[in-house]
Structures are given as C-alpha cells and as structure tokens.
Amino acid sequence: MSSRTSKVSTALEAVVSGIRLKHPIMNASGILGSNTGGILRLIESGVSAVVTKTLTPEPREGYLPPITIPLGECMLNAVGLANPGIDAVNELVRTIHGHGLPAIVSIGGRNAGEFVALAVKAEEAGADALELNMSCPHTPGYGVDASKTIEAVKNIVSGVKSVTSTPVWVKLGYSRLLLREAGAALSAGADALVLINTIPGMVIDVYTGNPILTNRFGGLSGKCIHPVAVYSVYMVYREYQCEIVGVGGVQDWRTAVELIEAGAKALQIATAFYTKGYGIVHEILAGLTGFLEEINAKNITELVGLAHRK
C-alpha cells in the first residue's frame, strides 16, 4: 500500500487550514472511523487524512437496524451517531498518527458547552483539526438540532475557537440557510467549512406501508446529492472565498474535479466506498493525475474555484 501511496505526485498536494495533505481525498465522517480496525481499513484505502466518526460526550449505541438502505449509487442512512464516545479519541488519533496521517476529529455536542468540552479533549489527544458536526439530520439534540439558529452556530464556533488553537472545520448541510450559517461560522472564526452533509430523506416499503429505517427518516448520500454539493460549494465560495472541503457524491475523478472547480480545496468520500469499493481512492487519484496531464495543469490547486473565473 505505502508504495502505491507514495507514488501520488506532488501535483495533487492540497492544503486546508494549514494542514498539508499529500492529495485531496479523505474519508467523510461516519464511514468506519469509530474503531481501530475501521481506521486501518481507511488508511489501507489510501486516504490523505482520516476523519473520525463523530464523537459525542458519552458512547452512543445508535439506532437498531435497518440503519441504511441501499439505493443504487446512493444510500439513505440513519445510524444515530453510534460512536464509542470522546474518551476513545486518544486511541483513534494514536492509530491515525501511527500511520503518519493527519487526524481530523469529528465532534458532536448538544450545545456550545458540550462542543467546547469535546474540543478540549480532542485537542489534548493531538487532533490536527476539529470537524464540528452541525448537520447530522437524524439524531435528536445533535447536528442540525444543536445548531438550529444562526445564533447557536455562532456560539458553538466561537466557544470552540476560544479554547483551542487547533484548526476548526465546520460541517454544514444544504438548506436555504446555508449561506447565513456559513457566514456565521466564518465570522465566529471557522478555519474551513465542510460542505455538505446528507440531505433528509425517507423510503417507504409499499407493501407494508412502513418507512423502512428504524428512525423512519434519514440522510441521503451518494451520487443523488452530488449536484446539490456542487451548488452549495459554489454558492458559499462565491460569497466568502473561504477554505472548503467538498463532500457529496464524489465517486470518480470527474465528480471530484467538479467540486474542486466549484471551490473545494479538498474532498471527502463516503458512499463511494460502498458503491465502488475500497479501491476508490486510488482510482480517483489516477483519474485526477490523468486529467491534470490532459489539460496541462501543473497542480490541482490551479483548479480550485475555476468555475468562478469563467
């Protein structure tokens, strides 16, 4: 593995909030990052940084299955923020650092106070960046619930910024409030925005009439939401020219480049690990390298925000 990873050309290097990445592709929070074995699997896949599962103050079991529904190249999930709790952060960060990769620790509290306490523990564990989950759409009290108002977004971000010198990434989902939330997070000191989370959705079994997920509704991800992610990244970049990590339906080099040209400096993938398999990172990197050669670009950063210059 390491031999293949080291072949990634410097043309793919990316920097987000001062963190140097050997290439732009990391995993999105929620995929495998809650235990050592899962993190090893992500590292083997070739990601440039590992984003942990969102850690909450206490361990959470999450919902009973069904927690996911496969929908072709998309997926609906309501896992319910199952995670080992913030006290597992040391072991997770140690595993990631043991393989020489930056550790992005995703944290999720119910209010500013909880976010602050989580941030302190994650920083003590050596996190390279904190990703504040302000957008999980399906777990009462957390995610979108914890950041219901623009005021709450501001309070959480400024609270976390006041206790940590670790870069703070804020993960937001698409809604009509996105631009206002992004503005609030940035003015409160967010170093980067992660756009977008899953989009609320529901699937009903027509014979039984029941919504299938135990939580009845969940978050839609994968190819279905890619154009929404491109739009969101484009609109936020146009307004704020901030640092953005793009997420949503990246499943090949083309969808990756789209988000970059919309304004993302780096990318996260999740559903494609399931739809395309764990070789997806290397497939995308090979595709990106080929594309740069084809268009005679020296490096990937030349493409960041290209759509705004057209």
Add this chain to the structure above:
Amino acid sequence: MRNTSNPNIHYTTIQVIENKQLSSTLHLIRSKIKGFFPQPQPPQFIMLWVPGHEAIPMSIAGYDDEDKTVDIIVKPIGPTTRYLAAIRKDAYLGIYGPLGKPLVPSGKKFLLLAGGSGIAPIAHYITALRCGKENYCRVVFGAWTKEEIGNAGEYIQSIGAEVTTVCDEGCDYRGTVVDVYRGEDKEEYDAIISSGPPAMSREVYKHTPREKLDRLYIVFETHVKCGLGVCGSCVIPGTSLLLCVDGPAFPAKQIEKVMR
C-alpha cells in the same frame, strides 16, 4: 489491496410462502421475492427487516431463480427471531442484499461442517456446489440435543448431501462436530467449509493439518449492523477486515491470527 467490487445490492419486499419447523429450534422460512434481487452465491447474506421490529443479518439458506424465492433458517433467540419463527404465510418482510462476497471453492468432494444455525449457509452451499449431482458433499451437522437436530438432517439429505448428525444422545454420533472432524480423513476432500459458533471453527482450524489449511474455509460471525461496509461494527477483531464486505467466509489462512 483488498478491493471490493461494486456491490449489486438491492432492497425488496418478500412475502412468506411457507414456515416449516425443521427442529425444536430451527425454522425454514421460504418467501417470494416481490421486486428485483440479484442471484446470490454462498455464503452471501441479507439484512432481513421485520417491520415493527428490527433488521437482522441472515444467511441465505436457499434461492430459486425460477420461482424467485429465498430461504432463511431462523433460530429463535431474541424478540425478532422469536417473532420470525412464528411468522405466518403471506406476511411481508423486507430484505437487502446479497451482502458479502461469494466464496465457492472448486472441487468434486466437499466436507461441510455445521453447528446449530450455522446450517443455513451450508444449505445454500449444497445447491451451489451441486452436491448429489456432479459433486459429492458430506455434511456433519451438530447441535446440543436430538430435538435441536430434529428433521434438519433429513432436509439436508433431501437437497443432495450425505449427512452425519451429532448431539449429546440419539444422533448418528455422540459428541461434537469437532469430535467427528478429528476422525475424518481430510485428504479425501477438495475443500472443507466450517460454519458454526466461533469456538467450533477455532477447534476445526486447530485439528486441520497445516498442508490442508489452504483448503479450509470458515464462515465467520461478528456483529453486523449496516451490511454495506460503512458503519464498521462488523470489523474482525485485530484486523482491518470487514465481515460484511470481505466475508462472511474467509480462507482459513486469511484469518489465522483470529483462529489461533
């Protein structure tokens, strides 16, 4: 690099056609597939959703492409499996799959070891390996008591395998599957598949000659929640293997660390 191919995984409603009690603890449930479901291969499994209860991972015990039916074998343990064991004809359930990787060894002669509800994937193997047609399969099927074995032995025989039953008293052999396995001439078989509780498979591993280990396959068990390789709950301890995408069966050599 372990890569998993694009999983052709689908959700469909199924409708129960028959619930046949095989033994005091084993129920064979055959259901009609109401939507699209790709042809599964052993030891692939499904997430079986019981509306109002939960979804549980279940081995596919049989599949008929012409009739569009799928079989599962249920052992009532918790509320959901108890509900399933008593389910009536015409009830609706949901499934998504096939999950996991097909792992069908080549050869003509197979030894299939099954403990308790571990018989489910073995039943699927019997049809996929064309046992009783061009190939020969011997099944050693064990449980604690004769009642738990019930008519399951006859069922396995009816689908094409030769069967030895093992239990504490009143079966073909008194003892455990491993006791029978120890007396077997492993050289006779092109492949050996073990499907049962982890303790059983560990013992099977231990009693397999080193030179035969590359023909031993183990159907493993961990805690599956999403079945798609996303949530990470089924990771095999001490490895980066995910049961739901890399398994559920592994060549013994791939999981030696866990078997020792």
